Amino acid sequence: DAGVTQSPTHLIKTRGQHVTLRCSPISGHKSVSWYQQVLGQGPQFIFQYYEKEERGRGNFPDRFSARQFPNYSSELNVNALLLGDSALYLCASSPGLAGRIRDTQYFGPGTRLTVL
């Protein structure tokens, strides 16, 4: 079975532009989460989606948005890019909705975004 896939692998944008990152979860997984990982730091939680609905949001500005499609794939959109948005964007899929006991997350390889 294929793991979590993300596209593109690398992306270079300039300040003020918009970017769309894509994620396909493991087959059968219904939940997708997005993380931002700045070099040398731990991943920061951005969003979690389950069954096409937003179930969790981290402390990120409204320039960040996401959606999940009927096939459970997901897109992360970032508007008005800033230099500080340069990071590795990770997608993680899990079988279901995280409740009291966390579902195991499986991370994709990430998209490396560079903002110039």
Add this chain to the structure above:
Amino acid sequence: GQQVMQIPQYQHVQEGEDFTTYCNSSTTLSNIQWYKQRPGGHPVFLIQLVKSGEVKKQKRLTFQFGEAKKNSSLHITATQTTDVGTYFCEDSGGYQKVTFGTGTKLQVIP
């Protein structure tokens, strides 16, 4: 907000030596997940701890959850060069509360 700190930030060990990273929280931890991230790679799930005082082992790795659920540790016995990477803990009290630790970067000298 919650802060999850890991110590040490960096650790260099000689191959064969033991290694321990500690995960400490400013608030009570809900569930702890541990991940390993190789250089240039993505986090890979290692283990989940749920109960106070829980201890789990995976070959040379021992994971522990503190009695007060405010800390956790990962201990590697007799490190190997394949253990190189950054180890992260993650606290998740449900989908509204997900916090990764600051990470400990392990370098193993052959």
